[in-house]
Amino acid sequence: MGRGSRTEGAAALFGQELRRLRQHRGLSLRGLSKVIGFTPGYLSKVENGRPPSPELARACDDNLEAGGALVALANAEASVRPAQLPAGIRRFVGRGDQLRLLDNSDARAVIIDGPPGTGKTMLALRWGHHAVDRFPDGQLYIDLRGHSPHERPVEPRVALEEFLSALGVPANGIPSGLERCSALFRSLVADRKLLVVLDNAASSEQVRPLLPAAPGCVVVMTSRERLSSIAVQSDALRVTLGPMTPADSIALIRRVIGEERAAVEPEAVTDLAARCGFLPLALRIAAERVLAQPHYLVRDLVEQLDVDGRLDVLTTFDSVAVRTVFDWSYRRLDDDCARMFRLLGLHRGPHISTGAAAALAGLTMAAARTLLDRLAAAHLVKAAGRDRYQLHDLLREYAGELVAADERGPAVTRMVTWYQGDRLRRRPRAGALP
The missing domain is CATH 3.40.50.300 (P-loop containing nucleotide triphosphate hydrolases)
Known part of the structure; x- marks a missing residue:
């Protein structure tokens, strides 16, 4: 972009801001003309892109209380077309x-x-x-x-x-x-x-x-x-967005580690995708760990995930970690939501009802539902039907790590007691028709 076009662009910016400030103060072109002593025709041309004189810029800035913005715009050259998007990921798969x-x-x-x-x-x-x-x-x-x-x-x-x-x-x-x-x-x-x-x-x-x-x-x-x-x-x-499909998850691992290497262990690649919960960040970290070690079998990583714990293994060598990303969301929760989230980590099934969550936390149904809905709004749980919620298995594992020792026993006791009572409530009463 040459100097002439940059100057024209700066003049256009000045004109746009002059029009905005004038209209904000309820002034017509004629009204502003009377205040600053320049003709309405000249002001109209400036608002439509004609470069302003230094005298006009100062007069408009002072009378419209622009705080120096109009003077600065009059002396500016418009920047080149902004192109601020960071580079995207090269091995993009799915979605x-x-x-x-x-x-x-x-x-x-x-x-x-x-x-x-x-x-x-x-x-x-x-x-x-x-x-x-x-x-x-x-x-x-x-x-x-x-x-x-x-x-x-x-x-x-x-x-x-x-x-x-x-x-x-x-x-x-x-x-x-x-x-x-x-x-x-x-x-x-x-x-x-x-x-x-x-x-x-x-x-x-x-x-x-x-x-x-x-x-x-x-x-x-x-x-x-x-x-x-x-x-x-x-x-x-x-x-x-949620987890990727199993097919896209497998395709992502194959793309990162290479088709030749993936073809040697197709079952291990499938198992690795499942161990990652089909979560894109976990999949990329796992695949990068395999790629970084040429003599490392995919099956070795699957077994390591099972033995050492997924959140401990799912970290890169420069400390990008699934656990860290989860931490960022957890730290934004208020105390009540954070407590509910932690206790959900004690529930082993993929889904939990509002009643079970209420028992787990020692709350009323209404209070538990409010907290669960707030966790759903933060995408830490997912609504899975009427009064039912779902926690991604990696998030559940992370939540379980956070439970304090003095929380664990009482919460589990309340939950077990609730489930026992729920089974009794569901039994047919004696003499009831089948």
């Missing part, structure tokens, strides 16, 4: 139904949610790179650190500052205050076709100021939370 859903949708907001380790970010990046031609004005990306072990979630204003900088606004042109930053962002993208990826979102409150209103923009959010209020307000397309 064909979800990719087709994204391809065929005309939604301007998409929420990709699901449990930890299901590949939400990878799906967003895969589709973003695939659909890049649909967004000729570029892509914006930010990791909002909603579930980060060592860092706090990104403040919305900080995210907006990064976006505004990428769109050509100099540091001294970024307004103070969240609302003004958000308004400037929406103005700058109003006539653009941009893809905005908000990765690893913590909450609806975090992402709401970052949503563009432009019809040509699409925002893709990934989160372990459901972001329900955003879904309602934005009429968002929801794409919920």
